[in-house]
Amino acid sequence: MLVAATVHFPYMTAWPERASAGHRAATEAGFRRLGQAIADAGIDTLVVFTSEHIVNLQPRMAPPFVVGVGERHAAFPEPQFKLAPQARPGDPALAQEIVSGLYARGFDPAHSIELRLDHGTTLPLAQLGIAPDAAVIPVIINSLFAPLPPLARCRALGGAVADIVGRSALGRRVGVLATGGLSHIVGAPGMERNDPDFDADFVQALVAGELERACAYPDAMLDRIGNGTHEIRNWVAAAGAAQARRPTVVTSIAYAPGWDSGVHQLLWEAA
Template sequence: MSAPGRVVGAFAASHSPGITGWPERVAPDVRDTIEQAYREVAKRIADLQPDALVVVSVEHFTNFNLGNLPAFAIAAGDSYLGPVTAEMAEFVNVSQRNHPGAANLGRHLYKFALDSEFDPSLVGGGLDFDENFSVPLKHLDPETTYPLVPVIVNGVNPPWPTPKRCYDFGRMIRDGVAAQSEYQRVVVLATGGLSHWVGLPESGRINEEFDQDFIGRLTDGDAGRLTDYTREEIDAAGNGAHEIRTWLVAAGAAQTGFDVLAYAAVPEWLTGTAVAAARL
């Protein structure tokens, strides 16, 4: 009988389109620090030799809309196109590619979620990527090596799932991976955040105080502190800061603290930009 699968790594990174689309606008030392952190994560993932990546991000209305915006969604397709259009590919400077899907793992996690009292949407196929997945995967999986299970968390429009619900969803993913044996080694990758404002006059502002506080909680790894956020506290870091919910999913899957490999307030990318790795 095969051994149960396990989460062998968990990582989190920002996905601002500027990271790949206009890196030259940022001071070279800042850019090099961020890009080196991405390279380090890419190396660590390769060293872990995962059978699949569970990639957690938000939905920018590429696939869903305000009339159909689930709190959580799990995809179980055979492949995923990213970026979704040639125009998007040019905007983020990522060539269009088809990423392989870990369809069986996606279906398993969906069923396991239902059995665990979660009610995510199931996307059987046709989930397309924008900067949410395409920007980090350009750095972390440039050859589309790893089969993916994309997971969507609503971090763009209220009402949102609570921080604790997101953390618990990540813990459910960890347990779900352990409840199957087809995919022995699974890496969880979260993308989004940190502080930023989208489509508002404050766009370009960075709330470094919020970012550093969140980084401290992430480093510590205490679930209570990580999930003890009110809507108003996150709002103070911008409507885009609600994307930290994806990081909370990764933290729940890791069940340990993270090392932050890089952080910089980058107005040119409109985002408090960070890259982190769980101490697994």
């Protein structure tokens, strides 16, 4: 199973010209490489461990995990980020298998036939050039409303999803994509900064296969670094899905001035 991870910050589509030519070129090349790897793998269905931004999750109802089981996933309009609201087909049969399989493994995910995809999902799918007819199963991990699912639980979720997909009799060629992170602040003072030291430490833990270390950051520490940093849960889930394999660093930009973010992308080649 091919597994990939990428940032999804919207400045790259809203204001691409704010970044240097070199940073733009490196980011575009990274998306091309990941997109080509997904295409070369002949993937039918892409399971996306993703975050969202108060489109589906709300303070009144914020389960730790939500699986999109619908026939089609509508896109939440975000013209301010220059994103076309492209709906994506789902894979209800496999999504239902994932939900049932997670129940059997001690997880209790929510599920929805009406998930809407915001830039956390639509942006990377578009930048990767994922074909419009490729099926997507979004798995939203709550990174907004505390208490949040523990990092170790997210890693276990990824491993469970990989196991369920591997046992499926549907015959799908499945890939996994994680989006979000790494260190950043959303909707609060300090949105212009990140923490390159944290990003480097987290990526190094994944590259070294040290998932215990990648899951050991306390939530209080992530809060101090930036509320958006909780999106590393998606990357930890992807690492769990990849099992013992180690990723290759595709893109590593510590900080891109103008985009106010680091740019990081990883690829776990298919076994």
